[in-house]
Amino acid sequence: MDKRNDVREVIEREHAHEERMMVKSRDYTLPISIIVAGILIAGAVIYALGLKDQAGGPATPPTAPRAGSVPAIGNAVILGDPDAPVTIIEYGDFQCPFCGRFFAQTEPLIIDKYVKTGKVKFVYKDYAFLGPESVAASEAAKCAADQGKFWEYHNALYREEQKDGLEHNGNLNRGLFLRFAKELGMDEGQFASCVDTGKYKSAVEAENTEAVAYGVNGTPAFFVGSRFLSGALPFAQFEAAIMAELNK
Numbered sequence: 001m002d003k004r005n006d007v008r009e010v011i012e013r014e015h016a017h018e019e020r021m022m023v024k025s026r027d028y029t030l031p032i033s034i035i036v037a038g039i040l041i042a043g044a045v046i047y048a049l050g051l052k053d054q055a056g057g058p059a060t061p062p063t064a065p066r067a068g069s070v071p072a073i074g075n076a077v078i079l080g081d082p083d084a085p086v087t088i089i090e091y092g093d094f095q096c097p098f099c100g101r102f103f104a105q106t107e108p109l110i111i112d113k114y115v116k117t118g119k120v121k122f123v124y125k126d127y128a129f130l131g132p133e134s135v136a137a138s139e140a141a142k143c144a145a146d147q148g149k150f151w152e153y154h155n156a157l158y159r160e161e162q163k164d165g166l167e168h169n170g171n172l173n174r175g176l177f178l179r180f181a182k183e184l185g186m187d188e189g190q191f192a193s194c195v196d197t198g199k200y201k202s203a204v205e206a207e208n209t210e211a212v213a214y215g216v217n218g219t220p221a222f223f224v225g226s227r228f229l230s231g232a233l234p235f236a237q238f239e240a241a242i243m244a245e246l247n248k
Helices: 003-056 097-105 107-115 132-145 150-164 174-183 188-196 201-213 235-246
Strands: 086-092 120-126 221-224 227-230
Touching (some): 097 107, 097 150, 120 201, 132 150, 132 174, 132 188, 174 188, 227 235
Antiparallel strands (some): 086 221
16 A cells, blocks of 8 residues: 555544544533533522622521620610510611611601500610711710600601711701701700710710620611611511510
8 A cells, every 4th residue: 555545544544533532522511611600600699699688688587796695775765665575776877878768667667566565665876987977966866865855856867867868978067966956946055065065975985886896887787685687677577586586
């Protein structure tokens, strides 16, 4: 046989072999790529669901960050019957948009169904972490409490926050604080003196420190009995926590 024919046959066999291997490689590569893509998609779905759980809150209310321990009411003002079996403590910031959302959407439902019926008492504490305006507003609310107007003042501040839902926009200022005092029929001189002397500056700082000690790192944050809830969650999640406490 001609050697050139032999060489040609060898080359053709090699080319045929390479083509078969390439086909096999493609055959294996395709399923592997599908498997890898499936794993990535599954991971993305799991991650997204995890984010959804964080945003929407857990279905079962978790226990407080410090197991078996919840903040004391202390000198905080109570809304409702002081002897109500369940206590809700909110840590809030008066320029926090999510606190404003809770105030507008969820708090009224809790008050109507559980506070007014004597099952829950509601307590507000400060975690004024968003800056000087937050601290000033918290001090002003405590000054209003001196004249028995804490909750009215609390409501006025959050209604103001709801107007634009923005932080650090300069709206929480001395002029606004004094206007609210006048509109609520308070002794304006007494209120102004309280605000201007920083009477409750240390009290606000103490509540900020307390909030951090109990695991609060954002607002709004809540202790519903022994259960800790974080964020402007739907009423259903608060109701689940309240019922769990009532059924103990």
